Every structure is written in C-alpha cells, then in structure tokens.
Amino acid sequence: LFGKNPERGVYRSTDSGVNWERVLYSNDSTGAIDIAINPTNPNIIFASMWERLRNPRYRRVGGLSSGIWKSTDGGDTWNRLSTGLPAPSSTVGRIGLAIAPSNPDIIYASYSNDPGNLIGFWRSTDGGANWSSRLISPAPSTFSGFGWYFGRIWVNPTNANTVYFGDVYMWRSTDGAAHWSDITGFMHVDQHAWAPSLTDPNLIFSGNDGGVFKSTNNGLSWAKLYDLPITQFYAMTIDSRTPQRLYGGTQDNSIPRTLDGAPNNWDVLFGGDGFYSAVDFTNSNIIYAESQYGYLGKSTDLGNNWDIILDGINTSERVNWCTPVVMSPFNHLILFYGAQKLYKTINGGALWSVISPDLTGGSGGGNLVFGTITTICQSPLSASVIWVGTDDSRVWVTTNGGTNWTNVSGSLPDRWCTRVTADVFDTATAYVTFSGYHESDHLSHIFKTTNNGTSWSDISGNLIDIPVNDILPDPEHQQRLFVGTDFGVYYTENGGTLWQLLGDNQSICPVFDIDLNNATRKLVSGTHGRSMYTYDLNQLDGPQCVFVPGDANGSHTFNGMDVLFGVNYIKGVGPVPRDSCQCGSHGRVYAAADANGDCAFNLLDITFDVTYCKGFGPAPRRCPDCP
Template sequence: MSAVTLTAFGLTTTQALAAPAPAAPGAKPVPVQRLTETGQKHAQKIRGKAAADQAFTAKSKAEGGGEDESDEAENSAEGTAQYTEARTAPGIVAPGAYGAAWAQLQSMPHTAGSWDHVTEKPYNSDDPRYRDVNSNSSGGSGLVTGRITGIAADKDGYVYAGGANGGVFRSRTGGGHWEPIADKLPTLSTGTLNLDAGSRLWYATGESNTGATSYVGTGVYVLSDPKHGEFQPGNRVGGAELESTIIHALRFGGGKVWAATSRGVWSHSATTLSGPWTMEFAPNPEYLPGGSKAGDPAAPYKNIANDIAIDPKDPNKVVLAVGWRSGDTYNGFYGKAADGTWQRVGSLGDLPTDAANVGNVTFARSADGSRYYAIDQSPAVMASDPDTGLKGIYVSKSGSPFGPWTQIADKDKLKNSGSALQDAGYQPGIQAWYNQFLQVDPANPDHVYAGLEEVFETTDSGTTWATVGPYWNNGFPCWSIDPAKQTGDCSPTTHSDQHAVAFGSYQGKATVYVGNDGGIYRRPTNGQLDAYGHAKDWTPLNDGTIDTLQYYSVGVGKDPADRSGRGVIVSGGLQDNGQSILRAHDKVMGSNFGGDGADTLVDPANGCNIAEEYVYLDMWVTQNCAVNDGSWTKDPSKATSYEVAPPDKDTSAARFIAPITSDPKDGNTWIAGGRHVWVQHKGYAIRSGSEWTSAYDLGDGHVATAVATVDGTVYAGWCGPCNNVGFSRGIAVGKTDGTGWHQLNLPVDGTLPNRYISSFAVDEKDAQHVLVAFNGFSRTWTEGPGAGVGHLFETRNGGATWTDISANLPDVPATSVKILPNDGLALGTDLAAFYRAPGTSDWRVLGRNLPTTSVQQLKTGPDGKLYAATFGRGIWSFDLRRLGHGRYDETDD
C-alpha cells in the first residue's frame, strides 16, 4: 500500500479476527482466523512501518493540511507530498511544461551506445531465499512488477496493461510474453485503457490517481489495430486540450467519448478524431489555465472529475461524479438540466449527494444495461475515521445512473468477508481515494469485482461478498514463513492496492484481470474459493517481460559468489515493492526487504553488504545479501538484517525518501540526512542507530534533500518549508567531525534557483569542486518566488560562487548528477539521461534505448557501467567505455 496510511505489506495481524466472514455462494463457512506465533513475530517489524505512516497523517492534519489545502492534496500518496513538491515548489507549474521538454529532447543528438535492460527478469516477492522477518516473502503475491493503472482485454486472449509511468504493454497469450507498444509517445503515464465496440484501443494518459507520484499526461491516443500496431504521437485525439491533465476515466455513449479529468469533464466525437475536445463541465472555471485564479495554489484541486455514468437507454442522460478526495464545496453529482446547464443532483437514494460525502467515485455498468454500480469514498468519513475513507458500494437496479441507488456494502460488510486488513487496526477503504476499481461480469449483471486495498467479489449483486484477493497471507493460520512450505496451505493472492480491472477470455475461458501496485494478475471469471473465502486460482502475469518497476534508488557491488570476479549484484529500493536484489547469475530477482524501498547503499567490493532504507530514514543493514537459511524460523534472534536507523527516523525529522550516501574514498564513512546531518564510521558493520553522531543541525523545520561527502567534507541540501507556500532551500557545508559547518549564502534572487535540491556530485580529486542539480521547472513554467533558471550548477571553490552549466538541457526536473570516471558528466532527469563530455559545454542524450520515463538515480558500478534507476521502467545499465575519454570521439550522430 503506497500511501500515507499504509505501505505495501505494511500491515500487521496481531490478534484473532473479530468475526467469521459470511460465506460466498457455494463456499464453505469461513472459520475464525487465528494468528500463529510465528506470524506475530513476522509482524513486529511491520508494525513500526504502519505507525510511522499514521504519524505522518496526524502531522499533516495538525499542520493544517485540510480540506482544500494544496499541500494536503499531495501528502497522501506514499507519505510524500515530497515527490510532487520537488517538481512544483516554489509555485505552480503551467500546462505544457513536460510537452515542451519532450519536443526539445527529440531534436538533441545522442552519444554512442545503447542502454541494457537490467531488470528484465521475473521479480519474485515470495523468493524463499529471503524469507525472514524483514522481507515481503511468503505474503503470497508471487511475481510482481510496478503499479498497473489501466487494463483492457478481448475475447481472443489479447491483453493490454498500462504502467503508472511505464507505458502500454501487449500480450497475445492472455497475459505474459509482453511487448511495449507506446514507447514512442511523449508520456508513459497511464490513466486508463479501453477497447471500444470497434476493437480500437483508447489510451488515456495522465495517471488516474491523485497520488504524489502520479504524472500528468499529454491527452488521449487511439490505436486502430491494437493486435499488431504501436501508438504514435499522431494517434492523439483532438488537440492539446487535455495536455498536463490526469485522466481518471473514459466513457462512451451517443457516438461520443467522455473524459473525466483533473480539469473537468470533456467530450469528443468517437468517430471523427480530429478537432478539439469540448469542455462539458468545470465546476470552478476561474481556476482553469487562463482563468482569473489559475495561479492560486489550490487551482489543481478545484475541477477534479472522477467518473461519468451514461444512461444505456438514453445517452443524453449523464451523471458526472465530481470532487476532490479531501472535500470541497463543489463535490457532488451533476446532471444536465433542460436549459443545457449542469446542475447538482439532489437525491439518488442511498448514494450520498452532499459535498461532504462525495469524494473519489467509480461507476460500472452491466453489459445488458440492467445494473449500475458505484463505489464512493467520503471526505467526511476520511476526516473522522482514521481507519477508512469508504462510504460504501451501491447498485442502481433500474440501470439508470439517476437511480434509485441502494447500498450493498460498507467497510464492516467487506471486512467480515475474509479481509486481511481488520486486525491491523485498519478497515477496507483506508485508501479508497487511491485504490478503486469496479467492473461487472459481461455475462452476469449480478456478478461484480470491486477493488480497494484488496479484491472483493459478489455473485448476487452485493448480498454477500468474498475477499478473493486478500491484502496478504501473513497472519492466517494457513500461512508459514518456512521456505520449505512456500506460502503454507494459503492460496496465492494478488498484491495490494487495486487500480484497474478488465474482463476478457483466455483459451476460450472467461477471465478477469486486475492491476495493482504489484502488477497484473488473472483468474477465471467464475473461479474457486478456499475455506477462507479467498480465491484459489490467481496467476501473476508479471513474467519479467513487463517491467513497470518504480525505483527510487540503485546500488551495485561485486558478487562474492561469482567465481569470475566480474559478476555484480544490483539492488534497489522500490515504490511499494520493497528492495529488489539481482545476483550475478540469477534468473529471477528476489525481494530481501519489505514495504516501500527508498535509498540504497551497496558495497562496491562486496555486493552482499547492503544498506536498505524503508522510509523516513528507517535504515537496515545486511552483510549476507539478507539470505536466510531457515534458522530464523527456529530462532527469531537470527535475523539477517539489522535496524540501524539514526535518531531522525521520524515523519517530522526526515523526508519520506531521505538521502543516504557513503564516502567514495572511505566506504566506512556514511552520511544520512534528516533534520540533522548524521555520520557513522563503521560502514556495514554498524548494528545500532546509537552509533550515529550528529555532525550538524540543519534547523527547526529543515530536512535534508540531498547529501554528499568526499574526504571528510560534507554537502547537505535542505528544504523547509518544502511545499510551495513559503518554500525555502539551502546548502550546508562542513566536516564529518562536526567542525567548520556553515550555511552557504543562497539568496532567493541569486544565482542558484529557489527550487528543490535533488543531488550533489563532489569531485573525488578536489572536494571544493561540486555540482548541484535542481528539481522542478524553471521560470518559464513556474510562478513562484525565485524559481530561477537552470538545472545544473558548478562550483570550484566550495560554494562561494556558482556557474550555471545547464546549457542546452531541456527545461525538465533534474534528479541525479554524476561525475564519471572519464571526467564527463551524467545527469538523470524526468525524461532522459544526458551526458556532457570533458572539455565541452553542450549536452547530448546519453545513449539510446532508454524509455522516456523518470530517471531517479544514477550510480556507477565496479564493472565500469552506469546504472539508472527509473521510476516506471526498472533499472538500466550503460557501458561507459562507449563514451571514450575526450570530446565526442564516439557518437551515433
């Protein structure tokens, strides 16, 4: 679960479930479930994660992140307003920023060489090699990949899956053997996928979540021959009207396609694809681009549309579900009046229509038109109940979106259907603002799949429910941590956090596909249930040919088990998928650390020495790759990882993804950044958080965003406040022994922009020679105090003076800078990686073949390669020998 309240596998099951679940039709009664002793021990680590997330929620509310405050708007996904803050502060980014950067990227020359896809392998979250207290392993999710936010499927076994920031993949075999088909588009951010009646594939870009790590898109694209073709930029429907929006849903009726976006509801002819989109309804048009309040910090949250319901008997009758998840006066359902204006719907039966109880809504219509279903997330419930935001699930048995609607489920009914959430102190719908899908079996209007954190199924229009995809297996009596028993007697489940669903056919059998934070899964539409009301027949389709993994970090070190001495271990921290580890001769990646992964340190000389960060600076260390030989199941003291978090392990004292680093000339010296700059000199032999010392206090309200050190000199970038209201940043410089610390003079109107500091590169030959990268967009696109111009700056005197060396770089957020062994520079950004050769001033795109997605971190490995952790397409490597040693003496252009 990747949000402020929970993270994947961040739940605990610590006592008996309160009540047995009602049996699904045809199933055996569900027994009361008791947590095993081993399960209690396994949950101890996870409890701390959930507690940290709850603390962040409380902090957000205490700081006034209320109903329509813009910073609360982003503080809910992954605990991190921080991801979005880094790209927006100190102001609001105008539409078109990413599009302009992508257009410039197309005209830039490339260096020689191509990138190699490192993580194009299956990733087994249940890998028995790493089955101990700190890993996800044995939870039951099996093979995973990154967040899937759109799915479409047909009757011929073709399946289309869209990654959150990974683009569209096609399978011709009912799932598996995937191939990317949208990599030529300017964005890989997926809102939704739909197959229309003519078998055309519609791709709405702009991830359909209001989470902090969701990217906006560039509109809607249509592929007329999805079985054989690939999306091209010329496939876009209409003009630029939907650029820089999030598209929550596409709905079809009356010859039109309707789009629910973050800037209102739009429509377009579904047959004539040229011509502009038509604005149908925006509740607060003054906040739209060009409006009188477009520059207001709340503008992005004033016109959010979530879904559209079209009457199957009369396509002129339409209901719009509109509203911001945390509540606003405009929230509600709207229908068109006789005079052609959109008016708030006053009553729909059980389905609430008041602004306080209409939040994120998803509709689903049966194929025969006899039923409409809806999920409603309530701002009022979310504000008053710390354990859920769900108001309910509803049905209109008239088939009309105007009802009357009847409630068929609430959190209590769902939690008693076999949910794995309740014992953690949470209820179904805890993240209903983030986790939602709803779909009706085309062959049975009473058969419905609903997705929240878990997957629920009803075969009788909501009279009874079954949790067919529980959050995880940990805690159920069938569960076992023993590698010899795999997941015990538990049936495999899906990953948590549901986002997409589709029905199709595989080998002539009706099949349902679900997408979540762990990828895409399938089961027979009318599958089997076990004694707990859980599905017995989920199959993960994440075979490694689909890689939508969202990495925050990467680390590389020599594999001590490789006899050649050349093999390496590649490890990295992931959104909602823990820490991955790929050893030199592995055919399958494993997960040796659970929850959300964050920053990573790997010993270049021995890749089994790994420091893995959870979130908020909660660091753990292993010196054996976290391989467990099974002894932990007999003696809990024999863990393979040790918690070594500095004292700033707190939501108010560290960023969600807090920076950590080591001295490249002294691998035993580590720096960790929270409110304080922490130092320790034991390297991977550290065993306790008490072994850190504070070298410097950045100040009340300040937290580190980037740290670097060489030869005892430390550079620490910080922000505080970090949101766009009163944003401030700075750079502190000092020694690891605590001496010589001072703040550099960085006036808001000075050379360096007043934007988020994302990365440093310190010259190993001269610690006074430093590069600093800035996130966000420059003054062209950002309205805010001191936004400035440029993304990369250089000093040769320890920060006394700086020079902008951005040159011809596109105006796009910069994330990671590296000084390469040949003294060239590499820079990771939200669109590509770039290279500047020694002795030159211009930049080129680094190599070819790297997908157009966010490069979060660059690291060099002991094998002479540069590694890129991308947030949506896994880890890639580039052989630096292709760059030569001087100017562009090897080039593809």
C-alpha cells in the same frame, strides 16, 4: 495537484489525440478522476470530479465541487447528478465510476471522503437519473482509509450484479454492491487496476503495488505474472566489486537484487517499501538496506540474515519516506544517515552520532512528515566536504567534516531538493537538482557551483520544465553530465548548455536514481514504473561505426574515387565539415554526420578525426546509421 490551475477538467479529442479541447471544468482546484462511457451509445458520458490540493504543508482530498456529471451529447454539455447521491459537502472526496457493459443503464459509484475513508457505494438502474445507496456489509470502516489512493470500481462484463472494488484488498460483490467479500487471497495488496477477459468469464487480471496478477477461476486464486518489467524503483545501486550485481529499493516490494545481471534472475531482500541500499566496496557480502522512514538493516552474509542498525539515532526525529543513507567513498565503515540532522557511523552502523544541527526549517505543520534531509554526498576528492539537501529547499555544505555547516541555498529555488552531487574533478564544484513537486512553481531544475555554494549558476540549458531527480558527472569527461528526470535520462557534453536524451530505447518514464560503474562504463537507471535499464557509455566514447564512406563522385557505390574512413570521433561545434577532401595518401580528413538534419554542426552531430584509405565494393552505411 500541487497548486491551483485553470487546466483541470475533462478534455476531448475528435482526431485520435492530435488535438484536444476542454469540455468540462469546475474550478481551479478540481480535476476529473474517472470517466465512464456508455458502450452502446458513446455520446453518453459520466465523469467524476474531485476537489484536491496538496503541497508539503497542506493537503485537502475533498470539497464541495466533488461530484458526478453526465453528458448525453458527447461532452458538449454536462449536468451534475444529484438525485439519491451524497449531497455536496466539503468532505466528499474521490469518486469511482463504472458502467455495466451488459446493461449500460446500470452505473455504480464508490464514494470516499476527506481524509480518505469509504463513505459507501451507490447504484443507478436508469442511466444515472436516480441513485440508491447499496452498502450493507461489511461496515465502511472495514475498508482502508486510503480512498484517495485507490477508489476504483469495475463491473463484470456479462453480469451487472458482479462488481469489484480496489482498495488495500480486492473486494467483490455479487448482489449489486450490497454485500462484499475479500478475494485478495495471496495476491499483493494495494489494488489499482482490474481487467476481465471478454471471452472467458473466469479469466480476470488485477494490477496492484506488487505487479499484475491473473486468476483463471474468477478470483478464487491468483498467480503473479513475473515477465513484466514494471517495478517502481525509488533508489538503486551497483555493487562496485561485482558490477553485474544490482540492488534497488521499490514501492511496496522491498529490495530486489540480481546477482548475475540477468533480466529474469532476481530475488528480494529485507521488507516493506524499499529505498536506499549500499554494498561494501571491500566485501560484497556486506549489504545495507532500508525500508520506509529510515528503518535500516545490515547483512554480512549476502542478505540471508539482517540486523537493525539504528543505535544512536534519535527515532523521534523527522525522517523522510525515502531516507538517504550513503557510504563514504574513502572508508567502507563510514556511512551517513539523514533525518532532520545528519548522522555518521565510523564502525559500519554499530553506533551513530550526530554531526550537524537540524538542517531543515522545521516540520512545516503539514499532515505528512516534512522538514527532512533528502540527499547526502561526500566529495570523492575530500572527506572533509559533505553536502546535504532537504525537502524544504535547503542546501548545506561543510568543509571540515561536519564541525561547521554553511547554508548555501540563498539563491536556489524554493522547492524539493532531490540531489546534491559533488564533482569528481574539483573539490569546490557541486551540482544540485530540484523536482518541482512543491507548490506548482515553474523554475529551473539544475544548478552548479564552483565555489562551495557561494554562488550558483543555472545549467538547465534547453531541458524542458520537468522534475530532475538525480545528477552524475562522468569521471572520464569533465563537461559531461547525466540526469535522471521524470521523462527519462538526459546528458550534456558541454556542462549543461545543451541536453539531449540518452539512447533511443528507454521508456519515457520517471527515473528516480542513476548510478555509474566507471570500470565497465555502464550507466544504470532505476525507473519508477519500468524497472532498471543499463546503458553502455562506450557508445558515447566511440567509435560507433567501423566504416564511414565519402562518396566523392556521387556514384552511390564505393569505388576508387571514394574514401573509407576508420572512425575515432569527437563532438564539436562550427561549420559543417566536408564529407571528404582531396588529401594525400594516408592523410587526415574530417567527416561530419549531420544527425539532426539542421545543416549546422552542433553537439547533436559527430565529427570524425580519421585516417582514410581508398577501397572498392558496396558503399558502407554512413554514420550514425551504423549499429
């Protein structure tokens, strides 16, 4: 998507996904967007190819290689279909495909153009040999102009003439895609998925930007399924005064908030797509929240009523889809707002003033807003030190509160800056992260400075090449850092030399934001697709287990020859210590847990600095197997 590459195409596995081979390839700008397999003959496969490129300064969602291909031998060979279909064109865009399960000779295709408007619907009744245009009403202009975002079509499993199309709204045709009606009802907009019951023709499900909805009467009415943790968070925050209260901005679902931290007790604030939120650290009733492109509001009554607080901000300036808004850690009335310039308020948003020049390289000439501030951080150690990062790879710092700014991005990668975070131990130290969603460049993602940006060191360590979206230092451990990535949350105990996955039960999904409440030692992650997770950092601080046995005589039971260790553990490096040693009564002993089984003592392992006693009874479990 973000650059030409030879990996695009259709891939096939014949061993349940263990190995894959590419079986269809058009070119380095065209990927496969939809596949339909004949349910009675799996050797018959249809694939729609979509020519698409996008970077911050350029977007193309159509091309000559967009089209439909068919294989009759399980993907070994393919032929491009053409009879009756739109001719190849530079404006042919995304194509949706669906086979009628009740009659696999009937196939439907939806066509959108570049820039995304619906062209129409086509149907084949002879297995794809011939196609005919079907759309009669409504006019194509009735549908949205976001065909690149939706573009899926489905067929009822028992009636080949009943077809569904996902757009901003959910559409249904009962005459083979000729006439369409809107069946969205009170369902949320932006339809991406649809699934029928195979036993009940009236039971259908729709997946959209609002979640999953269910209909028991074939789409006449819908009910939302609220018990699925699938919210897509862009940003989140913890109420520092009442840390069980969590707020977060979400894709098309405003600002969900929980007041008690319960998984099933959330309400929704503000409106639109939700992004940054902040809670006054002196008064939890005062909340700041925003929707897309920096539309910022303030509530003084716990979210019941809102005032828009943009006075002083030049609304003609470029602002990011996810406009950063942060509160000063020194003064609850001071906030910062990032457009193309940095704004500051000293009276809780009543009035804003500019404290920087344009910190970007300009608009970039793209079709989307580009050339904006994406991250802001005031040092918790000095109110005069403020860091700013932009979508066009610029990182800036001021050490005098905004009077003078220094561009310190010279040696950093040319890619989207996701976060700049000031250190909590040293004023001159800061961390910066990059996503990589720029122009398909493969560069490092995490950097550190100890001299206010004069120089930077790469601390990506062993972290794989994945987008990094946020970084936080642990105020209790100087070398410990946490990062939110597109593959989950990782942490390091040694400043970035070695990174490891935090916990073992968070879904591997994009984590866009993380926040830490140090008083409770709770880390919270806002994921883009699996809601929020909390992690008790006491699990890292120890102890993790109550008992660790040293089975000195190899009897596999705990007896007078063995040692029972009370645990206070530290992490370290070096040779693997012995499980137990011959020490005097109440002596000191080290016990190592070789967590990764490499027979070496490293930061994935644990060292116990313990006081021991002798005992009898069943052998306790060895750490780290203990809960």
